[in-house]
Amino acid sequence: MLKVFRGWIDRYFSDEEAVLLVVLIATSLIILLTLGTVLAPMIASVIIAFLMQGVVVRLRSWGAPHWLAVTLTSILLIAILASIVLVLLPVIWHQSARFVAELPRMLGEWQELLLLLPQNYPNLISESQVEELISVTAAELGRFGQSVLSFSVSSLPVLVTMLVYFVLVPILVFFFLKDSSLIVNWVGSFLPHKRPVMSKIWQEMNQQIANYVRGKAIEILIVGAVSYLVFTLLGVNYAALLAIAVGLSVVIPYIGAAVVTLPVAMIGFFQWGWSSEFFYLMLAYGIIQALDGNVLVPLLFSEAVNLHPVAIIMAVLVFGGLWGFWGVFFAIPLATLVKAILYAWPIGVQEAQHPHAGEEV
Numbered sequence: 001m002l003k004v005f006r007g008w009i010d011r012y013f014s015d016e017e018a019v020l021l022v023v024l025i026a027t028s029l030i031i032l033l034t035l036g037t038v039l040a041p042m043i044a045s046v047i048i049a050f051l052m053q054g055v056v057v058r059l060r061s062w063g064a065p066h067w068l069a070v071t072l073t074s075i076l077l078i079a080i081l082a083s084i085v086l087v088l089l090p091v092i093w094h095q096s097a098r099f100v101a102e103l104p105r106m107l108g109e110w111q112e113l114l115l116l117l118p119q120n121y122p123n124l125i126s127e128s129q130v131e132e133l134i135s136v137t138a139a140e141l142g143r144f145g146q147s148v149l150s151f152s153v154s155s156l157p158v159l160v161t162m163l164v165y166f167v168l169v170p171i172l173v174f175f176f177l178k179d180s181s182l183i184v185n186w187v188g189s190f191l192p193h194k195r196p197v198m199s200k201i202w203q204e205m206n207q208q209i210a211n212y213v214r215g216k217a218i219e220i221l222i223v224g225a226v227s228y229l230v231f232t233l234l235g236v237n238y239a240a241l242l243a244i245a246v247g248l249s250v251v252i253p254y255i256g257a258a259v260v261t262l263p264v265a266m267i268g269f270f271q272w273g274w275s276s277e278f279f280y281l282m283l284a285y286g287i288i289q290a291l292d293g294n295v296l297v298p299l300l301f302s303e304a305v306n307l308h309p310v311a312i313i314m315a316v317l318v319f320g321g322l323w324g325f326w327g328v329f330f331a332i333p334l335a336t337l338v339k340a341i342l343y344a345w346p347i348g349v350q351e352a353q354h355p356h357a358g359e360e361v
Contacts, residue, residue, distance in 0.1 A: 209337075223296070230285075236267060
């Protein structure tokens with residue numbers, strides 16, 4: 001057994017760069033798991049810098065100097081953040097308050113519908129099962145109400161933290177955009193001068209992650225805006241809340257669209273019942289999802305991610321469990337990173353150069 005293990009070590013870790021790569025990956029994981037909350041502003045700034053780098057590149061291509069391109073991009077970022085705080089958040093707060101106020105009426109209608117099930121389908125469901133379901137739901141809603149109340153009581157530190165983020169993040173983004181090449185060169189100075197595997201992984205993932213982040217942000221914006229326009233034209237209640245949910249659902253492949261269908265259908269049903277308006281809503285929602293998957297995604301992500309759907313779902317579950325929303329958001333590029341590391345591993349390079357080295361002639 002010891003001989004087999006030693007042979008495996010010699011096979012995959014005989015290269016110095018492979019050992020260093022494992023150390024860097026392990027160190028990064030430990031830092032993110034232990035100091036992720038402390039480094040959250042830094043991580044958010046890096047992500048936003050990836051988003052805004054395209055604007056800097058476009059301005060540079062139009063002849064603007066680097067300092068002017070970075071300054072204009074930072075001003076654009078501040079304008080976007082101010083619009084979110086002054087325009088979007090008040091709308092979300094108002095519709096959330098309306099939803100909470102109308103929630104008892106919706107629950108009453110839902111209970112009446114459930115109580116009709118034993119009468120219409122006595123062989124499938126009994127009154128005791130319906131009453132148990134209602135009691136469990138009421139208990140869960142009570143816990144949710146307590147959580148909302150405790151959050152509202154303790155929301156002052158959260159608001160202070162958000163205020164710090166709104167001040168700190170734009171400053172960090174400005175310096176990341178301004179000195180990105182200096183930062184990359186500084187980090188590279190601690191690595192070996194000859195690092196072909198790391199360079200290959202970095203070049204591939206730098207382009208893929210940047211394109212993915214920008215493409216996903218544009219997809220969220222377009223899907224959310226189109227959903228809000230359609231819901232508003234149809235007269236759907238809580239159009240802003242539903243549009244935000246539909247926009248954010250594109251972050252989770254395959255799962256998000258299925259999950260967000262439930263609140264859209266429930267809001268439409270409680271508003272109109274089994275009417276033509278309800279079916280128009282579901283038809284419009286289905287068209288939005290179809291256009292997103294078959295038109296928008298191929299346009300934004302011209303280079304398809306060559307990952308099996310099972311691998312994507314596993315990546316969403318694993319990285320989402322580790323890092324929450326950001327783990328879900330970066331599940332696909334992180335899975336692509338793992339795949340790139342496996343393919344670029346030194347033993348893989350050697351075998352690619354000598355594919356018949358182990359065969360007998």
